[in-house]
Amino acid sequence: MHPAADFLKAKFPAEVVEAGEYRGDTTVVVKPGRLVEILTALRDDEDLSFKYLSMIAAVDYHPASPRFAAVYNLYSHKNHDRLTLKAFCDSDGAPVLPSVVKVFATADFHEREAYDLMGIRFLGHPNLKRILLPDDFAGHPLRKEFPQRGY
Amino acid sequence: MGIEEKLGYNILTTTLEKLVDWGRKSSLWPATFGLACCAIEMICTAANRWDIARFGMEAFRASPRQADVIIIAGTVVKKMMPAIERIYEQMTEPKWVIAMGACACSGGIFDSYAVVQGIDKYLPVDVYIPGCPPRPEGLLYGILKLHEQILKDPFITRKYLERLEARKLEVA
Amino acid sequence: MEQVKTMERTETMLLNVGPSHPSTHGVLRVLVELDGEVIVRAEPDLGYLHRGIEKMCEGRTYHQCLPLMNRVDYLAGEANNFGFCLAVEKLLDLEVPKRAQYIRVMLTELTRIASHLFWLGTHGHDLGAMTPLFYAFREREKIMDLCEMVSGARMFPLYFRVGGLAADLPEGFMEKAWEFVKTFPDLWKDYDNLLTQNIIWKQRTVGVGTLTAEEAMNWGWSGPMARGSGVDWDLRRDNPYSSYEDFDFKVPLGTKEGDTYSRYLVRMQEMLQSNLIVRQVLEKLPAGPIKVDDPRLSLPPKELVYTDIAGLINHFKLIQEGVTPPAGEVYQCIEAPKGEFGVFIISDGSGRPFRVKIRTPSYVVLNATEKMCTGRMLADLIAVIGTMDIVLADVDR
Numbered sequence: 001m002h003p004a005a006d007f008l009k010a011k012f013p014a015e016v017v018e019a020g021e022y023r024g025d026t027t028v029v030v031k032p033g034r035l036v037e038i039l040t041a042l043r044d045d046e047d048l049s050f051k052y053l054s055m056i057a058a059v060d061y062h063p064a065s066p067r068f069a070a071v072y073n074l075y076s077h078k079n080h081d082r083l084t085l086k087a088f089c090d091s092d093g094a095p096v097l098p099s100v101v102k103v104f105a106t107a108d109f110h111e112r113e114a115y116d117l118m119g120i121r122f123l124g125h126p127n128l129k130r131i132l133l134p135d136d137f138a139g140h141p142l143r144k145e146f147p148q149r150g151y
Numbered sequence: 152m153g154i155e156e157k158l159g160y161n162i163l164t165t166t167l168e169k170l171v172d173w174g175r176k177s178s179l180w181p182a183t184f185g186l187a188c189c190a191i192e193m194i195c196t197a198a199n200r201w202d203i204a205r206f207g208m209e210a211f212r213a214s215p216r217q218a219d220v221i222i223i224a225g226t227v228v229k230k231m232m233p234a235i236e237r238i239y240e241q242m243t244e245p246k247w248v249i250a251m252g253a254c255a256c257s258g259g260i261f262d263s264y265a266v267v268q269g270i271d272k273y274l275p276v277d278v279y280i281p282g283c284p285p286r287p288e289g290l291l292y293g294i295l296k297l298h299e300q301i302l303k304d305p306f307i308t309r310k311y312l313e314r315l316e317a318r319k320l321e322v323a
Numbered sequence: 324m325e326q327v328k329t330m331e332r333t334e335t336m337l338l339n340v341g342p343s344h345p346s347t348h349g350v351l352r353v354l355v356e357l358d359g360e361v362i363v364r365a366e367p368d369l370g371y372l373h374r375g376i377e378k379m380c381e382g383r384t385y386h387q388c389l390p391l392m393n394r395v396d397y398l399a400g401e402a403n404n405f406g407f408c409l410a411v412e413k414l415l416d417l418e419v420p421k422r423a424q425y426i427r428v429m430l431t432e433l434t435r436i437a438s439h440l441f442w443l444g445t446h447g448h449d450l451g452a453m454t455p456l457f458y459a460f461r462e463r464e465k466i467m468d469l470c471e472m473v474s475g476a477r478m479f480p481l482y483f484r485v486g487g488l489a490a491d492l493p494e495g496f497m498e499k500a501w502e503f504v505k506t507f508p509d510l511w512k513d514y515d516n517l518l519t520q521n522i523i524w525k526q527r528t529v530g531v532g533t534l535t536a537e538e539a540m541n542w543g544w545s546g547p548m549a550r551g552s553g554v555d556w557d558l559r560r561d562n563p564y565s566s567y568e569d570f571d572f573k574v575p576l577g578t579k580e581g582d583t584y585s586r587y588l589v590r591m592q593e594m595l596q597s598n599l600i601v602r603q604v605l606e607k608l609p610a611g612p613i614k615v616d617d618p619r620l621s622l623p624p625k626e627l628v629y630t631d632i633a634g635l636i637n638h639f640k641l642i643q644e645g646v647t648p649p650a651g652e653v654y655q656c657i658e659a660p661k662g663e664f665g666v667f668i669i670s671d672g673s674g675r676p677f678r679v680k681i682r683t684p685s686y687v688v689l690n691a692t693e694k695m696c697t698g699r700m701l702a703d704l705i706a707v708i709g710t711m712d713i714v715l716a717d718v719d720r
Contacts, residue, residue, distance in 0.1 A: 150264025
């Protein structure tokens with residue numbers, strides 16, 4: 001198993017739900033509660049050194065439940081390797097996740113896009129408002145029930 | 152222009168009409184309005200190989216008040232539509248609209264919640280240039296079609312004929 | 324008697340730059356709060372070219388997504404498809420034949436040169452240097468000719484397929500490509516002579532839009548933006564894909580100031596390095612198939628389709644259902660001209676993707692606009708937007 005997965009299982013045993021590998025990529029599913037601490041630990045650890053957040057993807061797994069998830073992709077310049085973290089939102093009706101803007105400044109725009117297109121609210125984000133769609137747009141287009149052509 | 156009021160409708164004004172139409176089509180200044188990928192082909196048309204300056208159109212005006220034609224090049228997104236309306240309203244008469252590319256003509260390949268399915272839902276289009284993106288030669292062909300339209304533009308004759316109709320209705 | 328000093332009341336001014344502006348490289352709106360000429364706050368307002376590409380990909384087969392992906396970064400059309408095809412091939416756990424890999428590398432590097440040439444022309448034009456535009460476009464037209472030879476379309480060749488390429492290189496391509504490769508370095512000197520030591524260019528770009536290497540990593544910068552700040556990272560060298568390890572090229576690194584001039588130097592050198600890679604591809608190009616010989620991926624030859632029932636059914640099923648990768652989630656990124664271009668695909672085992680997330684470099688770079696511009700003058704905002712090399716379809720998707 002990837003050293004990052006072992007590190008997380010050792011340091012945050014209660015938060016790791018599962019860790020798997022697929023096509024050479026490691027994905028660790030974590031509980032969203034201590035996400036900020038997990039990412040800070042991954043960033044500040046000397047050996048792992050995941051100082052770069054590539055993206056935050058918002059996913060709607062409808063009709064499966066839990067429905068909403070955010071996928072974080074981290075890269076380490078030191079070891080040239082990647083790690084994918086996935087955090088499912090606890091609630092299907094009002095999905096909420098902690099914001100990681102304090103850990104990675106780049107999360108600002110990624111979280112705003114996840115809010116805009118999927119409707120996941122990020123607690124602690126300094127400026128959570130729509131970014132790609134007009135401010136008066138109703139609905140969140142990337143959700144599965146939203147039709148492609150709009151209403 | 153008030154001079155044709157004094158001269159009436161005769162050979163002098165029809166020649167004036169031809170002269171003004173020729174002048175208009177020979178230096179049609181476009182407004183810079185590249186939205187997406189078609190804008191790149193529009194810039195290529197203005198660059199070395201397909202020099203648009205041959206047609207007197209290399210002066211792309213940033214201010215719509217100084218522009219004659221607006222080439223809507225690229226996808227029209229619903230968020231952008233109010234800005235396009237504003238710019239079109241600010242252009243002074245006479246003005247023309249060219250819809251360049253599949254997205255401006257009809258929404259193109261983007262049949263989604265955020266895209267206006269064709270700029271002709273909001274603006275009166277004079278020439279449609281299909282393509283994704285149309286080649287620079289395609290854009291030049293569309294511009295030449297617009298030139299043909301402008302050359303035939305009977306703006307004095309139309310006013311005279313309108314006045315004639317109005318007078319007929321009065322008498323009758 | 325003492326003079327009474329009147330109290331001046333100053334307030335900041337809100338200026339709207341865009342969305343229709345000649346220097347914003349597209350439909351970008353920046354809300355700038357100015358104190359005189361000094362920028363106090365600069366907030367980019369995006370979404371004026373949001374076409375819903377990610378949503379549209381969910382209703383289409385993988386090959387039908389390719390035209391949409393091409394138009395994400397419209398200056399580097401084929402590079403986006405490279406990322407997407409590699410992602411689907413990763414899901415399928417497939418290795419594409421060597422000849423196809425080399426040709427993919429060649430086209431992507433040519434597209435990189437074309438993208439950087441366009442950046443050079445427009446960035447220069449914004450800052451007042453109008454001549455480099457015409458010189459750069461002279462070379463860019465040659466690259467567009469090469470793309471057109473390969474597929475018929477200039478900007479969006481749509482030449483890559485999942486499993487390889489659509490067809491082999493046409494006759495005459497190698498000669499024309501050699502011609503380009505041999506003449507490009509001398510023509511590159513034209514742009515270098517015009518700008519690199521130009522005192523006006525240096526005054527407008529040195530010290531403008533600086534970010535240190537640590538900050539660049541934190542703000543998610545990649546590609547020439549990160550290398551301009553001193554981050555020694557190139558996905559082609561560090562996580563090679565599609566035979567990049569067979570080629571010998573240097574990765575240019577910027578000066579330690581990390582300013583606009585440094586990024587200009589990095590991109591200029593990258594053009595020469597890309598030219599070197601294309602030269603190596605042309606020298607070493609192996610013969611062989613250009614698509615994986617798998618009936619679930621490759622269309623059968625037309626003679627079989629018209630004469631044999633099995634060929635006909637194969638063709639029909641491939642066009643109707645398309646490629647069907649197994650269920651799973653992958654993230655694959657490439658070194659696109661603007662930075663790290665990544666595609667995250669979730670497949671549910673059917674012929675249509677469940678979710679496609681496109682990670683684009685321009686979107687991420689815009690996040691740091693305020694950091695780069697605050698405290699500088701309004702004219703520097705234009706220099707910063709030019710140096711970020713944003714393409715609005717890349718930002719908004």
